[in-house]
Every structure is written in C-alpha cells, then in structure tokens.
Amino acid sequence: MKPNDVILQSVTKVAVVIIFTFSVYLFMNGHHNPGGGFIGGLSTAAAIVLLYLAFDIEKVRENIRIDFKKLTAIGVLLAVCTGLGGVVFGKEFLTQAFGYFELPVFGETELTSALIFDTGVALAVIGTAVNIILSISEDR
Amino acid sequence: MNSFYIILFLPFLFAIIVPFLFKYINKRIHTGWFVLFVPLTIFLYLLQYIPIVAKGDTREYILPWIPSLNINITTYIDGLGLLFGLLISGVGTLVILYSIYYLSKEREELHNFYIYLLMFMGAMLGLVFSDHILILYGFWELTSISSFLLIGYWFERKNSRYGALKSLLITVFGGLAMLAGFIMLILMAETYSIREMIANVGEITNHSLFITALVLVLLGAFTKSAQFPFSIWLPDAMEAPTPVSAYLHSATMVKAGIYLVARLTPIFAGSASWFWLVAGVGIVTLFYGSFNAIRQTDLKALLAFSTISQLGLVMSLLGIGSLAVYFGQSENGILFSAATFAAIFHLFNHSTFKGSLFMVVGIVDHETGTRDIRRLGGLMHVMPITFTIAVIGAFSMAGLPPFNGFLSKEMFFAGVNDVANAGVFGLEQFGLLFPIIAWVASVFTFVYCMILVFKTFTGKFRPEKLTRKVHEAPFGMLVSPIILGLIVVLVFFFPNVLGEYILIPALAAVLPMMQINASDFHISAWHGVNLELWMTIGVVVVGILLYKTLKGWVKLFNNYPYRLTLNHFYDQSLAGTEQFSQNVTNRYMTGSLRQYLVYIFAFFVLLLMGSFITLYGFQFDFSKFAPIELFDIAIVIGIVLAAFVVLFTSHRITAIVTLGAIGYFVSMFFVLFQAPDLGLTQFVVETVTTVLFLLCFYHLPKLKKNIGKISFKLTNLIISLAMGATVTILALAAFGHKVFEPISYFFEKSYELAGAKNIVNAILVDFRGFDTMLEISVLAIAGLGVYVLIRQGSRRREQSNETK
Numbered sequence: 001m002k003p004n005d006v007i008l009q010s011v012t013k014v015a016v017v018i019i020f021t022f023s024v025y026l027f028m029n030g031h032h033n034p035g036g037g038f039i040g041g042l043s044t045a046a047a048i049v050l051l052y053l054a055f056d057i058e059k060v061r062e063n064i065r066i067d068f069k070k071l072t073a074i075g076v077l078l079a080v081c082t083g084l085g086g087v088v089f090g091k092e093f094l095t096q097a098f099g100y101f102e103l104p105v106f107g108e109t110e111l112t113s114a115l116i117f118d119t120g121v122a123l124a125v126i127g128t129a130v131n132i133i134l135s136i137s138e139d140r
Numbered sequence: 141m142n143s144f145y146i147i148l149f150l151p152f153l154f155a156i157i158v159p160f161l162f163k164y165i166n167k168r169i170h171t172g173w174f175v176l177f178v179p180l181t182i183f184l185y186l187l188q189y190i191p192i193v194a195k196g197d198t199r200e201y202i203l204p205w206i207p208s209l210n211i212n213i214t215t216y217i218d219g220l221g222l223l224f225g226l227l228i229s230g231v232g233t234l235v236i237l238y239s240i241y242y243l244s245k246e247r248e249e250l251h252n253f254y255i256y257l258l259m260f261m262g263a264m265l266g267l268v269f270s271d272h273i274l275i276l277y278g279f280w281e282l283t284s285i286s287s288f289l290l291i292g293y294w295f296e297r298k299n300s301r302y303g304a305l306k307s308l309l310i311t312v313f314g315g316l317a318m319l320a321g322f323i324m325l326i327l328m329a330e331t332y333s334i335r336e337m338i339a340n341v342g343e344i345t346n347h348s349l350f351i352t353a354l355v356l357v358l359l360g361a362f363t364k365s366a367q368f369p370f371s372i373w374l375p376d377a378m379e380a381p382t383p384v385s386a387y388l389h390s391a392t393m394v395k396a397g398i399y400l401v402a403r404l405t406p407i408f409a410g411s412a413s414w415f416w417l418v419a420g421v422g423i424v425t426l427f428y429g430s431f432n433a434i435r436q437t438d439l440k441a442l443l444a445f446s447t448i449s450q451l452g453l454v455m456s457l458l459g460i461g462s463l464a465v466y467f468g469q470s471e472n473g474i475l476f477s478a479a480t481f482a483a484i485f486h487l488f489n490h491s492t493f494k495g496s497l498f499m500v501v502g503i504v505d506h507e508t509g510t511r512d513i514r515r516l517g518g519l520m521h522v523m524p525i526t527f528t529i530a531v532i533g534a535f536s537m538a539g540l541p542p543f544n545g546f547l548s549k550e551m552f553f554a555g556v557n558d559v560a561n562a563g564v565f566g567l568e569q570f571g572l573l574f575p576i577i578a579w580v581a582s583v584f585t586f587v588y589c590m591i592l593v594f595k596t597f598t599g600k601f602r603p604e605k606l607t608r609k610v611h612e613a614p615f616g617m618l619v620s621p622i623i624l625g626l627i628v629v630l631v632f633f634f635p636n637v638l639g640e641y642i643l644i645p646a647l648a649a650v651l652p653m654m655q656i657n658a659s660d661f662h663i664s665a666w667h668g669v670n671l672e673l674w675m676t677i678g679v680v681v682v683g684i685l686l687y688k689t690l691k692g693w694v695k696l697f698n699n700y701p702y703r704l705t706l707n708h709f710y711d712q713s714l715a716g717t718e719q720f721s722q723n724v725t726n727r728y729m730t731g732s733l734r735q736y737l738v739y740i741f742a743f744f745v746l747l748l749m750g751s752f753i754t755l756y757g758f759q760f761d762f763s764k765f766a767p768i769e770l771f772d773i774a775i776v777i778g779i780v781l782a783a784f785v786v787l788f789t790s791h792r793i794t795a796i797v798t799l800g801a802i803g804y805f806v807s808m809f810f811v812l813f814q815a816p817d818l819g820l821t822q823f824v825v826e827t828v829t830t831v832l833f834l835l836c837f838y839h840l841p842k843l844k845k846n847i848g849k850i851s852f853k854l855t856n857l858i859i860s861l862a863m864g865a866t867v868t869i870l871a872l873a874a875f876g877h878k879v880f881e882p883i884s885y886f887f888e889k890s891y892e893l894a895g896a897k898n899i900v901n902a903i904l905v906d907f908r909g910f911d912t913m914l915e916i917s918v919l920a921i922a923g924l925g926v927y928v929l930i931r932q933g934s935r936r937r938e939q940s941n942e943t944k
C-alpha cells in the first residue's frame with residue numbers, strides 16, 4: 001500500500017514557496033549582505049530536493065521541465081559571457097561595472113553586471129546539485 | 141661549403157637514395173654496385189691530401205652548425221686523420237665490392253644493409269676528421285648505433301640480437317663515460333677544439349679533474365676497441381654478415397678507440413696513469429685475446445679473439461709510445477716515439493691482413509656452408525686462391541717474413557724491450573713483464589694462425605660433412621682479398637713508401653711536440669742479428685712445437701670453467717641488475733594505497749621538519765594572538781571529542797554523524813569569527829555531504845558485514861602524529877612571521893570600487909571573479925562526472941542483462 005503523505009505534501013507546498021523566496025532573497029541580497037549566488041543556488045536546490053522527497057520524481061519532472069545538465073551549462077556560459085562583456089568595452093576580462101538607475105517600480109536601484117555573473121554561479125550550483133542527487137536517486 | 145664536406149657527408153646523402161635504387165633497379169643490377177661508387181670517390185678524393193700532409197701541412201675547414209654555442213663542424217686533416225680516412229674508404233670500397241658477391245640480391249634486404257653500412261662509413265669518417273670534440277662524440281655514438289644495426293642485420297636470429305644488444309650496451313656505456321670525460325676536458329681547457337686543447341696542455345695537466353677525465357676517456361676508448369675486460373662484445377658481434385665483420389670489427393670501428401687514444405696522446409701522455417692504463421690494459425688484452433683464440437672452433441670467433449689480441453698490441457704500443465712525451469726531445473724520446481710509429485704501422489697492417497682473413501673466412505663459409513674447423517679440412521686443392529690469401533694473411537698476423545706483420549712485430553718487440561729499460565713509472569720493477577707477456581702472447585698468436593690455415597686448408601678433405609658442393613669462389617669475391625693480400629706483401633718490400641707518405645705524418649700528429657726526423661723511422665726488413673730477431677725465431681720454434689702437440693694440451697682449455705669467464709659475468713650481472721631493480725620496484729610499489737600514503741606523508745614530514753630544523757624555523761611569536769573566548773574553548777573541546785569518536789567508534793554510521801557534527805562545529809566557528817557567508821555555505825554543504833555519506837553507507841556491499849574497529853598500526857600512529865605536529869608547528873611559526881601588511885584594506889573599499897557592501901561577495905564576483913568562474917566549472921565537471929559514472933554503470937548493467 002502506498003503510504004499516505006498528505007501532511008508532508010501539504011507542508012511541502014507551503015514550505016517550498018518560503019524556501020524559494022528565501023533563496024531569492026539570499027541571492028539578491030548578496031551584494032550588500034550575507035548571501036550570494038552560491039548559497040542562494042544551494043537553498044534553491046534544497047527546495048527542489050524537498051519537492052522530490054515529497055512527490056514522485058516523475059511528477060516533479062512533469063511540472064519543472066528543466067534539464068539540469070543544461071542549466072549547469074547555461075550557468076557556466078553566463079558567467080564566462082559576463083567576463084567577455086568587459087572585453088567588448090575594451091576592459092580586461094571579467095571587469096564588472098555598476099551604476100545607479102531610476103527604475104519605475106523600485107525607485108533608485110543599483111544595477112551591477114556582477115549580478116549577472118552571480119546568476120551564472122547560482123544556475124551552475126542549482127544544476128550541479130540537483131543533477132547529482134537525481135543521478136544517484138535514479139540509479140536503482 | 142667546402143667540397144670536403146660534400147665528400148664527408150656523401151655516405152649520408154647517398155644513403156637516402158639507396159632504398160629507391162633497391163626498389164627500382166635491384167632486380168637487374170645489385171644495389172651494391174651503386175654504393176661502391178661512394179667509398180671509391182672518397183678514397184680518390186682523399187688521395188689528393190697525401191702530398192699536402194706528407195709535406196707537413198694540414199687543412200682545416202669550418203662548417204657552422206650552432207654558432208651561438210660555439211658548436212661547429214670543424215674538420216681537421218692531418219696525418220692521423222688521413223691514415224684513418226684512407227683505411228675507412230679504401231677497405232670500405234673493397235668490402236662493398238666483396239659484399240656484392242657475398243650477399244644475394246634476391247634473398248637479402250640489401251637496402252637495409254647498405255644504408256647501415258653507409259651510415260657507419262659516414263660516422264667513421266666524421267669521427268676521424270672532427271676537431272670539435274662534441275662533434276667527435278656525436279659521430280662516435282653514430283658508429284655505435286650503426287654497428288648495432290649491422291650486427292643485428294639478420295634480426296630474426298636470436299644470436300644476432302643478443303650480440304647486437306651486447307655490443308650496444310658496452311660501447312654506449314663507454315661512450316657515455318667518454319662524454320663525461322670530454323666535458324671535463326672542455327671545462328679544463330675552456331675550448332671545444334682538440335688542437336686548442338693540445339696547445340693549452342699545461343692547464344689540463346695541472347687541473348684537479350685531469351685523472352678523472354683521463355680514466356673516463358679511456359673507458360670509452362677501451363670499450364670501443366674491445367680491450368680487456370670490455371672485449372666480450374666482439375666475439376658475439378661475429379653474428380653479423382662477414383663483410384660487416386671484415387669492415388667494422390677488424391679494420392674500422394674497433395680502431396676508433398685506438399684513434400681516440402692516439403689523438404689524445406698529446407694531452408694525456410706523459411703521466412704515469414696514462415702509460416700504465418694504456419700499455420697495461422693493452423698488453424693484458426694482447427695476452428687474453430691470443431690465449432682465448434686458440435680454443436675457438438669457429439673461424440670467425442677465432443678471428444674475433446685475434447682482433448682483440450692485435451688491438452691490445454697496438455694499444456700497448458701506444459702506451460709505450462706515450463713515454464716519448466715524458467722524455468721529450470732526447471735519445472729516449474726518439475726511442476719511444478718509435479713505439480708509436482710501430483703502433484701506427486701495425487694498425488695499418490692489421491687492417492689489411494685482418495680484412496683479407498675475414499673475407500677468406502667468409503668465402504669458406506659461403507662455399508662450404510660452415511665455419512667450424514672441426515668439419516673443415518683439405519680445402520687447399522679445392523680453393524687454391526683462397527688458400528694463398530689465407531696463408532699471406534695468417535703468416536703476416538703471426539709475424540713472419542716476407543709479410544708486413546713481420547716488420548711491425550719486430551718493431552713491437554723492440555718497443556717492449558725498450559720499455560723494460562725505461563726506468564720510470566715503476567718500470568724498474570715491472571718493466572720486464574712487458575717483453576715476457578708480449579713474447580708468450582706472440583707464441584699463442586703464432587699457434588692460432590697456424591690453426592687457422594692448416595686446420596682449414598690441409599688435412600683430409602671430407603665432403604660428406606659439408607652441405608654444399610665445394611668449389612673455388614667466384615672471381616668477384618676474390619678481388620678484394622687479393623688486393624689486400626697484395627698490399628700485405630708489397631708493404632713488406634716497400635715499407636718506406638708507406639712510411640714516408642702516410643705513417644710519418646700520422647706520427648707527427650700523434651706526437652706533435654717531437655721533432656720528427658724521417659731518417660729515424662726508416663723501416664728495414666733486415667736490421668741485423670739482434671734480440672728482436674732471436675725473439676721471433678723463438679716464437680716460431682716454440683709455436684711449431686706447441687702446434688704439433690696441440691691435441692695434447694688444448695683440452696686443458698675445455699676444463700676451464702664457464703663460470704669464471706667474462707661472458708658469464710656479463711650475463712649474470714645483466715640478469716642480476718634486472719632482478720635487482722625488479723626486486724627493488726616490487727619492494728616499494730606494492731599496489732597498496734596505504735603504503736603510498738605513508739610514503740607521501742613521511743616525505744612531507746621529513747622534508748618540512750628537516751628544513752625547519754636546518755633553517756632554524758622554530759621562532760614563535762605569541763604576542764599577536766587574540767584573546768581566547770569561552771565559546772572558542774567549548775567548540776574546540778566539542779571538535780576534539782567528535783574527532784576521537786570518529787577514530788575509535790566501531791560503527792560507520794556513528795562516524796558519519798560525528799563527521800557531520802564536526803562540520804557544524806566548524807560552521808559555528810565561522811559564525812563566531814564573523815564570517816556569515818562561510819557559515820551559511822558550510823552549514824548547507826555539510827548537510828549535503830552527510831547525506832551523500834549516508835547514501836554510500838546504505839549501498840555498502842553486504843559481503844563483509846562484520847564491521848570492526850579501525851585496526852591499530854604503529855606506523856599509522858607515528859605518521860599521523862608527526863603529520864599533525866608538523867602542520868601545527870608550521871602554522872604557529874608562520875603566524876609569528878607576518879612580515880608584510882595584509883592587503884585586506886584594499887577590499888574594505890569594496891563599496892566605492894564595486895558597489896557592494898558585502899566584501900566577501902565583492903571579492904567572489906568582482907575582485908577575484910576569475911577564481912569563481914573556474915570554481916563553478918569545477919562544480920559542473922563534478923556533476924557531469926557523477927552523471928556519466930552512474931549512467932555508464934547502469935547502461936553496462938543493462939547490456940550485460942540483455943546478453944544473459
């Protein structure tokens with residue numbers, strides 16, 4: 001008989017939202033407070049793993065249609081391309097730029113190219129972590 | 141480029157087109173006919189230098205090779221080089237002519253043969269004409285290599301390969317020693333040129349490296365020239381085709397060592413060690429070779445030992461001649477330079493008669509199918525011309541008139557008699573040994589020469605023991621030995637033509653410090669009744685007696701145990717070194733990872749602690765330490781306790797969980813030391829690793845379920861304690877030695893520079909973004925690696941299931 005995981009699944013549905021939010025907070029905040037791409041990526045991966053634990057792997061795969069190997073590749077590519085961005089503007093490889101902009105909703109906001117780099121880091125970390133865990137769990 | 145260089149490199153250039161000749165023309169015309177043109181051209185070209193050199197002139201040419209390192213192909217033509225050059229090209233011509241008839245154009249891989257032979261010829265010519273000592277070395281090794289290829293020409297035979305390998309090992313061993321000696325010479329004289337070394341000989345003789353260089357250079361010369369005890373490769377080199385034996389192992393390559401000794405005589409001679417090494421080893425070799433030649437039953441082996449013996453003779457004469465340098469321009473000096481003259485003379489003579497003898501043996505082998513003297517006999521009537529040449533060659537070797545060997549043998553006796561009266565270098569006590577050994581060796585030489593001629597050509601003809609129908613060799617095969625035989629006889633009757641034009645210039649090159657007066661070196665066949673003549677008569681009388689009673693005493697040789705021979709020693713030491721190195725390797729390459737880790741850690745500890753102790757590293761400065769808080773102590777105690785649990789627990793799951801605890805303790809440390817980013821990351825990563833450990837634990841094979849404690853090993857304990865102590869001491873000492881200000885102030889300005897208040901993040905993505913980029917690449921590779929490992933494993937499992 002299949003065990004009844006109603007409580008686990010219900011809690012997960014709520015918890016995942018919180019964890020995702022927290023991860024995004026960690027990630028976005030990394031520039032000025034503790035956090036950043038690495039830990040943000042890891043906690044996102046933790047949320048996804050929680051989903052895998054609570055639900056079936058197939059079910060999660062149907063809903064999150066992401067190939068995590070490709071995600072890793074995209075992440076690394078993004079990081080490298082940020083570096084190339086500096087080269088395009090005649091600076092050294094991986095020169096980061098930042099500036100303050102007036103945005104419609106957020107008001108005056110600091111935008112940095114380092115954020116794109118950090119996104120690459122986060123994607124690579126998510127991809128790798130989930131990929132490893134998926135590979136191992138499928139090896140039955 | 142001078143035309144001389146074209147001649148010098150002609151063999152190499154021609155070797156390139158030999159394969160094409162073989163492939164397209166060999167079906168109609170034997171490739172050897174084309175090759176023949178090479179040494180002939182060289183010989184004719186070199187002839188033009190005879191009048192120049194006879195006048196006392198020399199020629200020098202320079203071809204730049206690596207001018208920035210002062211390495212140029214400097215060639216120098218003097219009497220000695222020219223004598224060798226003429227021998228190499230002259231005998232080379234005859235040998236190639238002989239090989240055309242000896243080697244079948246249908247059955248043999250002629251292109252290989254002639255390429256190797258041309259390579260050898262070019263190397264040998266380069267060797268004798270080089271003035272640059274490193275170029276000389278280069279050509280020297282090229283002779284070793286080409287000789288290796290030639291000995292192993294019939295590579296499908298086991299003995300050929302054995303002989304080739306043996307000769308290569310021994311000659312290259314000597315060659316490398318010689319290179320070391322050469323480098324010392326270069327250091328001492330500060331020049332690469334042999335002639336400049338001779339000019340600066342004073343600096344060399346007073347240098348502390350002098351004796352070492354002397355010994356090393358002689359090692360090279362002795363191995364190449366098959367001197368005792370390095371002579372063992374020469375008999376085994378007889379597996380080569382006979383033209384090769386005739387060319388390399390009688391006339392040219394084995395004389396490279398002689399050439400080197402003669403060439404460097406002006407530098408080293410005059411010292412007692414040179415005299416004793418060269419003359420002593422030479423005379424021992426002379427005796428050893430002649431003594432061993434008698435018991436051989438294979439004609440080529442007999443000739444090989446006789447070559448060894450004759451080379452020893454030349455070497456000892458060169459040693460005796462070196463006394464001339466010691467005495468200088470005096471009566472004694474002239475007396476001993478006569479010995480050098482005799483050496484050069486005998487060198488020439490030996491090339492002629494030994495070349496012809498090898499060719500004779502080759503003919504006998506070719507026509508009868510065997511070289512074993514126990515199966516041969518009575519060939520005199522079947523092969524009269526071959527017999528005549530054999531008599532000429534062998535009687536010349538035995539030192540009988542009217543052949544050239546007689547002249548040089550007489551001069552040899554004169555040399556050893558003189559040395560007994562020299563009265564220097566301890567010769568007062570041991571001088572008399574020289575004439576005695578020389579005389580006994582000459583008796584043996586006489587005996588084996590008689591064996592060579594009479595056992596092969598006289599007696600009863602036994603065709604039933606031979607596989608082929610025996611007849612005289614084709615004329616083409618006989619031409620070369622006939623020419624050599626003619627030279628043997630002609631030199632006896634007109635020795636001074638040769639002496640004046642070739643030998644005296646060569647003598648002048650060997651002993652440049654002496655005033656060579658041509659009339660002092662007039663060779664005469666009859667020089668009155670003197671001690672040397674009586675010695676020769678004694679040799680003949682005792683030799684004939686011994687030969688007649690040969691059957692009685694030759695059996696004594698067979699009782700000589702194989703275990704005491706040099707060959708046995710060589711084989712044993714070769715097998716021994718292999719066994720030894722295998723044992724050593726097996727001893728430490730056990731395949732156990734634990735052992736390798738022990739090596740690594742032990743090395744680490746020894747190196748670090750060793751340098752610590754020798755460099756006085758124990759300087760601790762505790763003044764900069766921060767005060768220790770209560771929390772720090774608590775966490776440290778926690779970590780230490782957890783570490784002990786990991787070490788002493790018998791449950792793996794306990795170990796895993798405790799490891800996780802250590803990880804969390806560390807993340808608490810990060811919190812305490814105000815590293816929130818590290819703390820966060822450490823916390824999450826520790827969780828993931830613990831989960832992965834548990835996963836591994838779950839999948840452990842069920843075979844060995846009895847999990848015990850970690851077994852105790854004293855080495856492990858010592859190594860781990862030492863390792864821990866080392867790292868601790870290193871860290872403490874390093875803390876006390878903070879020499880420079882830290883650069884962290886730079887990153888404190890991160891908000892102005894990178895617009896980030898989080899320094900750690902700013903460093904990660906901005907200041908040191910390159911590291912991060914590669915770190916995520918590492919992560920990606922690790923992820924893909926896990927994926928590939930697992931997928932490949934499961935796919936293989938599926939495949940094996942399908943095949944079942």
